[in-house]
Amino acid sequence: MPDQASAASTLAAAAPSEAWNKCEAVKNRAITQCPRVVFLLEAIQKLGCNVGEAPEKTFVSCAKLDETKAGGFQLQGSEDPHIFLAEDIAVSLGARQVEQTLVHELVHAFDQCRAKVTWENLLHHACTEVRASALSGECDLVEEVNRGIMRKVGGQGEACVRRRAELSVAMNPSCRTAVAGAGAHSTPSGQSQSNGASSSASTNGVHPAVAAQAAAAVAATEEENLRARLKAKAAVDAVFDRCYYDTAPFDRMP
Numbered sequence: 585m586p587d588q589a590s591a592a593s594t595l596a597a598a599a600p601s602e603a604w605n606k607c608e609a610v611k612n613r614a615i616t617q618c619p620r621v622v623f624l625l626e627a628i629q630k631l632g633c634n635v636g637e638a639p640e641k642t643f644v645s646c647a648k649l650d651e652t653k654a655g656g657f658q659l660q661g662s663e664d665p666h667i668f669l670a671e672d673i674a675v676s677l678g679a680r681q682v683e684q685t686l687v688h689e690l691v692h693a694f695d696q697c698r699a700k701v702t703w704e705n706l707l708h709h710a711c712t713e714v715r716a717s718a719l720s721g722e723c724d725l726v727e728e729v730n731r732g733i734m735r736k737v738g739g740q741g742e743a744c745v746r747r748r749a750e751l752s753v754a755m756n757p758s759c760r761t762a763v764a765g766a767g768a769h770s771t772p773s774g775q776s777q778s779n780g781a782s783s784s785a786s787t788n789g790v791h792p793a794v795a796a797q798a799a800a801a802v803a804a805t806e807e808e809n810l811r812a813r814l815k816a817k818a819a820v821d822a823v824f825d826r827c828y829y830d831t832a833p834f835d836r837m838p
């Protein structure tokens with residue numbers, strides 16, 4: 585028998601909010617008209633991962649997420665990834681940022697389908713974060729200028745990719761404990777990810793948002809945070825050259 589909370593969530597699911605409807609419209613435009621998004625969806629399907637008969641309905645969903653997150657992905661029981669887009673942020677962000685968020689998540693999904701990423705492994709996590717940041721366009725010069733970050737033009741892209749990958753990897757529980765934590769991944773806030781959907785026990789993968797919350801719950805000290813950042817930096821440094829120039833499934837940096 586459902587409790588009150590689940591009954592309320594069932595009711596909410598039955599009556600989509602205005603934000604959800606808008607988010608779905610933005611999402612549907614992106615997955616049918618954004619060449620990078622369309623190409624990645626096709627590439628994921630070619631690898632044999634299930635994106636559903638109608639990917640706009642089954643592979644990418646709008647959901648209410650943690651307000652600092654723009655999107656995220658979660659492994660389903662079969663280990664096929666599912667992507668979430670934060671409905672409130674999708675409405676407030678421009679179409680370009682929504683596309684970047686989708687591409688970022690789709691690169692993770694592609695890597696998951698291609699190589700079964702082990703999220704507890706910081707090197708695996710670092711590699712897919714480097715690729716997602718590099719291929720999504722979130723480190724294009726204009727995005728850094730919008731964030732108020734100016735660097736020498738020659739190298740700002742690489743510096744941005746390193747910074748964002750390090751922030752994401754530092755949220756991995758494996759960065760914070762001697763024993764590997766639950767599989768998870770995360771990216772920095774801004775165009776980042778999360779699934780705010782419930783941390784359902786039926787999923788194999790642990791979503792970055794869940795990992796982030798778990799990490800926060802530990803009430804990390806400054807020293808722990810610093811140690812995590814150093815571990816994350818070491819992981820990103822170790823894989824950077826190999827992963828930054830691995831532009832698959834694109835022939836070159838799009």
Ligand SMILES: [Zn+2]
Nearest residue numbers: 713716770771
């Ligand atoms: Zn990421």
